[in-house]
Amino acid sequence: MAAIIIDNVAKSFGSFVALERVDLHVADAEFVALLGPSGCGKTTLLRIIAGLETQSSGRVQIGGRDVSALAPRKRGLAMVFQNYAVFPHMTVRQNVGFGLRMAGAEPARIERQVARAAALLHIEPNLDRYPAQLSGGQRQRVAVARALAIEPSVLLMDEPLSNLDALLRLEMRAELKSVLREAGTTTIYVTHDQTEAMGLADRIAVLHAGRIQQIGPPTEVYALPATTFVGGFVGSPPMNFLTLPVTNRQVQLGALSLASPAGSTGRIVLGVRPEDLQPTAAAEGFPFVVRVAEPLGSHIMLTGESAGQRVRVIVPPEHPVRPGVTMHLRPRLDRVVWMDPASGAAVSRGEGRKLGTEAAGD
């Protein structure tokens, strides 16, 4: 169990900058997810922590030790690879015990640890079989068991569930969470799937183009995104963003007059999630022209336009709706966020009081 400090780490491949000065502190026993789209640098960062890539600048500390110049095998880590990397020429037992064998542990200890890890991951019946005889999900368990068997101070996981089908992914996610919680291992988990990150992590670090845009608990990243990118990437369907003009510190949205945050002039971006928009009477909200209605079982997702921009809204499954119809929506004002239109960064969270339908100034 150890804390990880990533201090000013940058990485370039030739002229391509993969990571731009990343700082990250992971507390002991914490589970941090590195979330982002392909090419954002999350896997590069993980591999630098593992020692499989060397950073161009900056340091990595694990458990108070500077490991920046150390080979992977000297860092005391375990890793689960995206394609599992379970050795095909060894039995499951030999695979799970691999790390311990390399460390020169006693056979008795190896046996104990292997049995323990196998029990945790429910792979005891497969111990004497070869990976080629197992399914993808089973091989994945072997990879996790191999990592847990050495009781590492840090566990690194590189999109371990992405090659499983949807149902299996769901099951494995829950299992992983309980197993890792019990073990109390510091974990860094790379994924592009935001539901996975939300479900598993204590804190999520959202990366984009080599920079960490936000680090925080899932609820905070979800409700208070630091940038339009985070708001659009986390949560499905993504947050709506409306670019609106500001006049006299007020933003007009249909029949609503909202107070814009202090210091904003010209234009501002209003961010609100589809589930925080409620159908309402015309006098109480802003118009929304429905273009597409998708009944998704537990709700209906409507895609349409307001103020000339695309908006999505979620309504209960029984709600009567037809494409082409104009309905009126009103946001939950306590869940609205404001962004700067030029930088995409969040501005102070405005209160957005509704001033009524009277013209301002009365």
Place this chain on the structure above:
Amino acid sequence: MNARVIPYLLIAPSLAFLAILFFVPLVQTIALAFQADGIWSTENFTRMTGDLNFTDAVVNTFELVIIVVPLQLLLALAMAMMLQHLRGGRDIVLWIWSIPLGISDLAAGLVWLAILTDKGYLNTILVRLGVLSGPQSWLSYETPATLLAAIVVAELWRATAIVLVIVVAGVQLIPKEYGEAADVFGATPWQRFTRVTLPLLKPSIQTALILRTVLALEMFAIVLSIGGRNFPVLVSEAFNWQYTQQNFGVAAAYAVIVMGVSLAATLIYLWALRTPAAQR
């Protein structure tokens, strides 16, 4: 046209060709070897074994195979691993090291003849360095050990590239995550090589060994050019009996021996280096 017939039509010409130019001669060789004057007999084999050069040919051939094949495998493995660790210039080095692929064994023999002959380059260097006082004969009848060494070196120079290319291709097929997993879980570079890389290279090594052994049993032009008549091997004897002595029967007998040993070696490799079904 019936779609099911199409694949058979496509493979038919090649199959027919191989039947005529491979299987038929194969059977013919066996027939030729075991016949004399139109009746089945082992007379050819008797004549063959009774010949002066026979024992030498057998011993020489086996010596060559047993020395050359393992050496080339080890050298090729080392070279392949060196290439893995090379970052810049890997392509150039790989190309340089595979130039011998295009060199015929005859040309290789001539090249090393130039180096090892009495007035050759090796003697030049040795005399210039003061190791020798005068040119030393390396390739004569009286120095069978150095003659063998010369042929080994020449063949090593020429044909290691064949094994290298197979091994390199095999290494490239191993997903790099296996090596990385070994690294992360504590393996030293040597442990990674012996516990992960080598076992996963087994199919390539098997192929390389089969190919190389069969080719080594066939060694002909390189031996003739360097050793002349001083170093008989099985195939050169076969050639002599066929071409010079016009005795097709004994030549076929030699051929049968070469084929038999090749087949045996192939079967042994196939069995010893097989990947169990469970691991595939």
Place this chain on the structure above:
Amino acid sequence: MTLRRAVFITGIIVLSVWTLLPIYLIALGAVGGRTVVNSWPKPFLPPADLSFATMREFLDIAGVWTSALYSVEAAVLCMAFSILLGVPAGYALARFVFAGATAYRLVVLLTRAFPVAILALPLTVGFIRLGLYDTPLGVSLMHTALALPFAVLVSASLFQAIPKELEEAAWVFGCSPVRAFLRVALPLALPGIAATAIFAFVISWNEVFAASVLTVRHKTLTAYLLSVLSESPLHVQFAGGFVLIIPSVLFIFLVRKRLFSMWGIANR
């Protein structure tokens, strides 16, 4: 630079020099002529009066030019036959699942386990009867037997690497299977096929045993050089070796990028 790294780099340099030096030396011998070849101690640099006289002298020897041309003829024929026979078979293996496919593959692989050139011995008789003895055509047939398995297996994996969906898309948009093959699969496989063809050429150009057994008066270059091995003066042999090497090395250079994938594939 650490000591380990220095040793490593030295090793690479030594191995590279070991590969290149002999070629340089035979080039020297070929170009330097009688003087260089017979001189003692041997010079390591080209003589000041560098002349191609020896080369010209060598090429003037009646046997050499004609035999080189026979080599080219046999090699080109071998190239053509290997591709014509091998590519369709490779396509069949890649695209169709049919009974006997594994057996066919095994048979093709089996030929590698045999010293094929030896089969030139019995073929002599057959060739004499068919009038193929002592002809480049006859030699090319034997060489094709050597190169064919390679062509089949490499073509098979080339076509396997081209997604079948591309041809299926062509069918959907109106092409017959043959047209789809010619317009979609073949162009994509062409670089690999070209490399295979070149490799077949090199195999034929370099082959010694079968060429020697199957020719008398119309010898290929390798057969010719072998036959004059003991009689001709050393410098002629060197020049011959040099001429033998150059085309092959050139061709290997042309296909170097594809070489490793091809060899790896063909030998799985």
